[in-house]
Amino acid sequence: MPEASRDRIDSASDAELLAAAQVSLNQHGEVLRGLGRMFADSGHELYLVGGSVRDALLGRLGSDLDFTTDARPEQMQEFLRGWADAVWDTGIAFGTLGVAKGQDRLELTTFRADTYDQVSRHPEVRFGDNLADDLVRRDFTVNAMAVRITPEGPAEFLDPLGGLAALRAGALDTPAEPEVSFGDDPLRMLRAARFVSQLGFTVAPRVRRALEEMAPQLGRISVERVAAELDKLLLGTDPVAGVDLMVASGLGDVVLPEVGAMRMAIDEHHQHKDVYQHSLTVLRQAIDLEDGEPDLVLRWAALLHDIGKPATRKHEPDGGVSFHHHEVVGAKMTRKRLRALKYSKQMVDDVSQLVYLHLRFHGYGDGRWTDSAVRRYVTDAGPLLNRLHKLVRADCTTRNKRRAARLQANYDDLEHRIAELAAKEDLARVRPDLDGNEIMRILGIPAGPQVGQAWNHLKELRLDRGPLEHDEAVEELVKWWNEKGEPRV
Known part of the structure; x- marks a missing residue:
């Protein structure tokens, strides 16, 4: 890794992070040297920046690389077209060019010094003339580090805002006051929950206070941007932590109120404090059942499968609580919420159908279903059958070991019945x-x-x-x- 420009470097922990970054950046050495040469020959500065530097330090850098520069977009176009495999200018109004080179996808943006009116969704785009102003306008300090790129490759690590120390501590803090940062772009508040999920970080106390105070401003953001952040949050390594921060801070009341509303409903099995905690457990267990790659449809269904319970809660004469037909109500609520977030028809259909079907198995009993009932179960699930298997198994959160074993054995039997029928007839296309x-x-x-x-x-x-x-x-x-x-x- 290039020499660090700060004196406050922990010799052990930071050296390890910087070494990991060096390994990551070496994998892109040819591209970095080529870019550095072109920008230097044109008299411009170039820096790897933002999430790319953060991920390099964490040893998880992929093929998407972000850069910032003093060059204007039209200047970059002149010398990039002869070098890049492809150039996209769809973001040129915001000073950004997209570039493909080999397996790498690069995003190059002119230094920014935007101004916001704290009301509208969009900034007044204004180009800056130095790296310091560009870094201080970024969302979190862990994303406000840079590496200077020269014809020889990475040359200097720049950390004017303490991002490396924050990364070492696993803390999310803003370069400026969080009220200013979140007022500039309220989506950054939801991004904090996303980074908690993706990186396992915690938010600084002042950031947490700002989230709670400013959550309503998230309503300024377009639903498409919100949905993109929610997907990234759910696809993270610890989405339960991200969801919990979102709900506890009040962000969830703005973008996904049905999830927080489950805190008001007592689970009928009394194995959790409330249905909300039960749903987080189901989400965690569904993730454990995934086959390799994260399954966004399954994760959404696990999170939302019980959102119909608050609306169907009934106190029974014997002192118990019931939630009759909550799967029907929940499927309708799921469809309404995902449509409001402008998800695709396929996504809406798949998640709501899983919510609708997640209780069907509980009529199976001790293997008393007829072949007809098994066929209907498979037919109604269709291509979602494998996900339904996982969702039903994940929905078993009882602490009663005997009951848990019985439920899992019953489902094992159902899957065996399905396999037997499938061997005799085409259950996939009845x-x-x-x-x-x-x-x-x-x-x-x-x-x-x-x-x-x-x-x-x-x-x-x-x-x-x-x-x-x-x-x-x-x-x-x-x-x-x-x-x-x-x-x-």
Whole structure:
């Protein structure tokens, strides 16, 4: 790693961080030297900055690299086009160019010294002329470090705001007063929760106070930007910590109020303080069941699966609490919230369907489901079946070891039943034994609603009884038609 420009360097801990950064940056040495040469030849400064420096110090630098420079966008365009594999100028109004070079994706931004009116969502873009002003306007000190890039590669580590000490301590603090930083861009408050999830950091006391006082200002931010941060938070290594900070600070009341509302509902099994804590446990257990890569759909479903409980809570005469049909109400609430956040139709459908189905298994009992019930379970889940398996298993949070073992054994049995049926018939695509053309030919009817009704009737038979022989399917179709009193043509 290049020589550090600060004197306050802990010789042991910081040396280890700087060594990790050196290893990370060496993997991009050719690109860094090429960039450094071009900018130097053009008479401009260039610095690796922000999350790229932070991640290099943590030994987790990827292929996305962020830079800042005194060069203006139009100047960069002139000398980058002949060197880069591709250049994108979609962010040029904000002083940013995107560049592809080999496997690396680079973002180069002119020094910024933006001003905000503390009301609107967008800053008045103003270019700066020095690195210090650019760093002090960044969100957190751990993202306000820089590495000067020269023709020889990384040359100097710059930390004017104490980012390395904050990184060593695992603390999130703002370069300026947090009220100023969050007033400039309220999304930074949600980003704090995201970094808690991604990096395992904690927020400084003054940052926590500012989050609590300024949470309502998050309403100034577009839902698209909010949704992007929520996804990054949920995909972090410890989303439970990020969600908990979001809810406890009041940010959740603005962007995801249904989650915090679960703190008001007592879980019917009394194994947690409230449904909110139960849901965080389910989220944690669902993550443990993932197959390698983080599963955003599963994580959203785990977090939201019980949001219908506060609205369905009922105190029973015996002193207990019930939440009848909370899965139905919760699915509707999930759909409404995700639509408000402008998620894709597929995402909305998938998460809400998992919420709707998460209790279905509890009617299984001790293996008393018929084959028809198993078929319907698989058909209703469709391509979400594997996720549903994980969600149902994660939803078992009882501290009663016998009950937990029984629930897991029952689900093992259900999965075995599914596998047995799948070996005999195509459970992935349960369809009627006669198609639309055959239905029209047999009944002598044209295409129209009656064909759909007949198709649905045959599908119900298929779910109830499994595959039928062709003649048997024809017989059942004609019988149904005659019972309807419809004349055959």
